[in-house]
Amino acid sequence: MENIIEIKNLVKKYGDFTAVSDISFNVKQGEVFAFLGPNGAGKTTTIKMLTTLLHPTSGQMKINGYNPLHQQHDARASFGIVFQDPSLDDELTAYENMDMHGMLYNVKGKDRKERIKQLLNFVELWDRKDDLVKHFSGGMKRRLEIARGFMHKPKILFLDEPTIGLDPQTRNHIWAYLKKLNKEEGLTVFLTTHHMEEADKVSDKIAIIDHGKIIAQGTAQELKNQTKTATLEEAFLALTGSEIRQEEASSQDALRSQRRMWRR
Amino acid sequence: MRFANPPLLIIMNTTAIYTLWLRQLKRYFRSKSRIIGSLGQPILFLVALGFGFGPIFAKAGQGNYIQFLAPGVISMSILFTAMFSGIEIIWDRQFGFLKETLVAPVSRFEIMIGRTLGGATVAIFQGIIVLVISLFVGFKVTNFALLPLAFVFMFLIALLFTALGTAIASVLQDMTGFQLIMNFIVMPIFFLSGSLFPPSGLPGPLTTIVKIDPLAYGVDGLRGTLGQIAHFGLGTDFWVLFVVVAVLVGIGSYLFSKIQV
Secondary structure, eight states, X not given: OOEEEEEEEEEEEETTEEEEEEEEEEEETXXXXXXXXXXTSSHHHHHHHHTTSSOOSEEEEEETTBOTTTXXXXXXXXXXXXXXXOOSOTTSBHHHHHHHHHHHTTXXXXXXXXXXXXXXXXXXXXXXXXXXXXXXXXXXXXXXXXXXHHTXXXXXXEEEXXXXXXXXXXXXXXXXXXXXXXXXXXXXXXXXOSOHHHHXXXXXXXXXXXXXXXXXXXXXXXHHHHHTOSSHHHHHHHHHOSOOOOOOOOSHHHHHHXXXXXXX | OOOSSXXXXXXXXXXXXXXXXXXXXXXXXXXXXXXXXXXXXXXXXXXXXXXXXXXXXXXXXXXXXXXXXXXXXXXXXHHHHHHHHHHHHHHHHHTSHHHHXXXXXSOHHHHHHHHHHHHHHHHHHHHHHHHHHHHHHTOOOOXXXXXXXXXXXXXXXXXXXXXXXXXXXXXXXXXXXXXXXXXXXXHHHHHTTTSSSOSSSOOHHHHHHHHHOHHHHHHHHHHHHHTSOOSSOHHHHHHHHHHHHXXXXXXXXXXXXXXXX
């Protein structure tokens, strides 16, 4: 199978701080690839570089054969993404969020309508399609974002901690669908999660990143063998240590309250 | 392979531009409290200043103050709404929606144009509402033939300040600088534009400041088209605004294209 994502000597520095330090790995087409690591290890930074949101300090990347730096348009058309933090428009309805996504990705009229209906039905939000997203619970927003990520039939789906706030029913439902697309249409899934059991269950291949470096790669079984542990969670801890990581706090929470004051 | 910044309108992704334009409109019409809230200030200005200073203005031989003031207050509401629409990028950035548009196969320039046109359209609506209100307070449109031209000026003012808001928002990380922008950019632009006082016979430095304030030309253009005599002349007003709009859209899209999330 061909590599659909290729990363070579990728580096991202913020001043003195090195967020991603010379990482290299490949993801094969049709793989479910789990990218694991403690908080602040560089997972999201790597995803942002692959998805054209950040420019790397140095190194090469290819996604679906395109360079995210210079062939942005083609690279962007190749993937769908569910971000770690919400990226919906709260003031629009579920349907409008989907519709807008379809228009941005050039999914044409009738096809768009059908896809929206099919996907909203799939995540069981069709009867809430005309409700404003701001009235949705965290789990509903998540489901909507996942449905939106499928909208334009991407070849690669990035899921940055997608199952936070989802109950086991929804989680299983979504993974069953992902696996189906993965089998039938060769969808490649690039996943980050803190849920080791989930990673163990769904992924074909795993890479573990810590302090900006890839410290282990292989199948779940290989990692367990390598560390002589019984579960992926134990393997993960054996590889990354049990020290608790600091992640820089964002100004988001402060902002959330300010926003209320200003908009109302 | 597509160019990052298509030089021609023809090869731009009009669907994407339309989508983002529509989004701005939907957001505006849905927040009724925002529409009503932002009408409070113009009404207060029209009533308190209009009726308050009216007698003095008339005594000074300058005629009807409401007639003079209304175009200034219309410009003010366009200025505020447009700036806020531009600055809204900061919210979208903090609350994630910006990322959704930035990873879509749409160029940054198209995103910026769609948003700016949307913000400008919303600002014009706000201006039209204030125009209608001012009619109730006693403002009279003297020449209806010039009304389309008045809309052109409204559009230019709206575009100018949405682009300025976008440019500012592109370099700010969060809303902590918001007060600074209000007090050191928006307020001076408004108060020094000749919205409230005639731009003739001012002390030297103030004359110069009014002359470099782009809103002064917008206010003057509206005055000229809505029933007064333009101080700078309508031609000057139009070209100054046109050039400043072009420059700010250029700067705005450059800064916007540099955003990394």
